[in-house]
Amino acid sequence: xxxxxxxxxxxxxxxxxxxxxxxxxxxxxxxxxxxxxxxxxxxxxxxxxxxxxxxxxxxxxxxxxxxxxxxxxxxxxxxxxxxxxxxxxxxxxxxxxxxxxxxxxxxxxxxxxxxxxxxxxxxxxxxxxxxxxxxxxxxxxxxxxxxxxxxxxxxxxxxxxxxxxxxxxxxxxxxxxxxxxxxxxxxxxxxxxxxxxxxxxxxxxxxxxxxxxxxxxxxxxxxxxxxxxxxxxxxxxxxxxxxxxxxxxxxxxxxxxxxxxxxxxxxxxxxxxxxxxxxxxxxxxxxx
Numbered sequence: 001x002x003x004x005x006x007x008x009x010x011x012x013x014x015x016x017x018x019x020x021x022x023x024x025x026x027x028x029x030x031x032x033x034x035x036x037x038x039x040x041x042x043x044x045x046x047x048x049x050x051x052x053x054x055x056x057x058x059x060x061x062x063x064x065x066x067x068x069x070x071x072x073x074x075x076x077x078x079x080x081x082x083x084x085x086x087x088x089x090x091x092x093x094x095x096x097x098x099x100x101x102x103x104x105x106x107x108x109x110x111x112x113x114x115x116x117x118x119x120x121x122x123x124x125x126x127x128x129x130x131x132x133x134x135x136x137x138x139x140x141x142x143x144x145x146x147x148x149x150x151x152x153x154x155x156x157x158x159x160x161x162x163x164x165x166x167x168x169x170x171x172x173x174x175x176x177x178x179x180x181x182x183x184x185x186x187x188x189x190x191x192x193x194x195x196x197x198x199x200x201x202x203x204x205x206x207x208x209x210x211x212x213x214x215x216x217x218x219x220x221x222x223x224x225x226x227x228x229x230x231x232x233x234x235x236x237x238x239x240x241x242x243x244x245x246x247x248x249x250x251x252x253x254x255x256x257x258x259x260x261x262x263x264x265x266x267x268x269x270x271x272x273x274x275x276x277x278x279x280x281x282x283x284x285x286x287x288x
Contacts (some may be wrong), residue, residue, distance in 0.1 A: 113183025
């Protein structure tokens with residue numbers, strides 16, 4: 001039977017011919033998943049032969065990856081901060097930028113809120129992160145798709161948070177008033193433009209749900225709707241935290257500045273924050 005090292009070399013060559021980015025890393029991650037070990041453990045097992053069952057699993061996974069199916073969908077799981085969730089085509093694959101959004105919220109909110117809302121929850125990672133970080137916070141998570149909500153609810157239950165997070169199938173801004181008020185509202189809404197979608201990698205364009213990524217009005221439609229609807233649901237002094245497109249921030253600040261509540265400006269201040277690549281990626285607004 002072929003060894004770990006031989007399989008790694010063959011897999012890397014195969015994926016490179018299919019023009020898979022970072023073919024060597026992808027090979028290591030696919031093989032470690034097939035063997036049920038950490039990626040770093042592979043380097044201690046180079047001479048270990050693979051069983052026929054392991055090879056069968058790996059061949060299937062490598063073939064799927066060669067067709068540009070995302071590795072996270074192949075594995076059926078993905079990591080986020082310090083936990084893992086199930087991940088499939090019902091929801092967008094959680095990105096490192098959304099991890100940064102969660103960490104930004106924790107750094108900006110000094111007093112734990114009593115309630116928090118995750119709008120467009122997807123796999124549920126933001127809602128789960130909020131519930132894990134603030135143990136006394138009641139978290140509500142919504143999404144427009146029932147199948148996506150089922151995935152998020154299952155992920156929360158698997159992490160022992162079924163009684164801490166309430167999930168609902170709702171669209172914004174429709175029916176949001178029934179949810180109550182919140183100290184924090186977080187969202188990673190659709191914000192890609194049609195042009196960005198057309199040029200996205202095959203892993204994104206051919207596999208991930210378009211509705212979770214693309215928004216009308218040059219990517220602004222959902223962001224605008226959330227900024228305009230949020231003040232009616234935010235506690236006084238509460239914060240709205242959004243993941244956004246990198247060219248949106250001047251317009252988002254203008255939109256936030258135009259929102260009134262009871263005849264007064266709805267937000268006292270806004271903040272643009274950069275991601276690890278130094279791009280304007282996050283927008284925060286504090287309710288009056």
